[in-house]
Amino acid sequence: DAGVIQSPRHEVTEMGQEVTLRCKPISGHNSLFWYRQTMMRGLELLIYFNNNVPIDDSGMPEDRFSAKMPNASFSTLKIQPSEPRDSAVYFCASRPSGANVLTFGAGSRLTVL
């Protein structure tokens, strides 16, 4: 298996632009998580899905952030409009049913100028 695949690996954009980050979980995993890593807060949970359904989005910082999981093999995290304080590394992780261990992707480094 190729693991959790995230794209793009790096994104540089200007303030006010829309950003879309993508994630393909491991086949057969039914839970998907989005995290943001910053120096101040470490790995911060933004939202997670079970069987494509959002379970907890209390970590989504503002209405500018939205996430979707239209099917079991794809999820997006969208920021619109983006701001410089959104600059961070965003990680996607997935987990199979019955397990507690998450497998992470390599991350998407976002820089908003």
Place this chain on the structure above:
Amino acid sequence: DQQVKQNSPSLSVQEGRISILNCDYTNSMFDYFLWYKKYPAEGPTFLISISSIKDKNEDGRFTVFLNKSAKHLSLHIVPSQPGDSAVYFCAASGKTSYDKVIFGPGTSLSVIP
């Protein structure tokens, strides 16, 4: 309000000595605890875990200890090696595999040759 705390942002240890990384949690509903290791420009990778029904779990050079009454866990690495230099994240989850996984802010370990 951080539910998982790692109060030491960094730690330096001589090669061959023991590294002890600490983690505290506040939510008594947490039932499963994990440690992840992260190298720069990579996603976190799973290292070792422990269920709340145990107080110790060992895997090679890595041992995790859990003190439920104190809501405290620690990761011991013996002997420490330069390749262990990384950021270590403590994480906690509820009883079911559908629960969210909350991470601490991380501790950066440097093992000095």
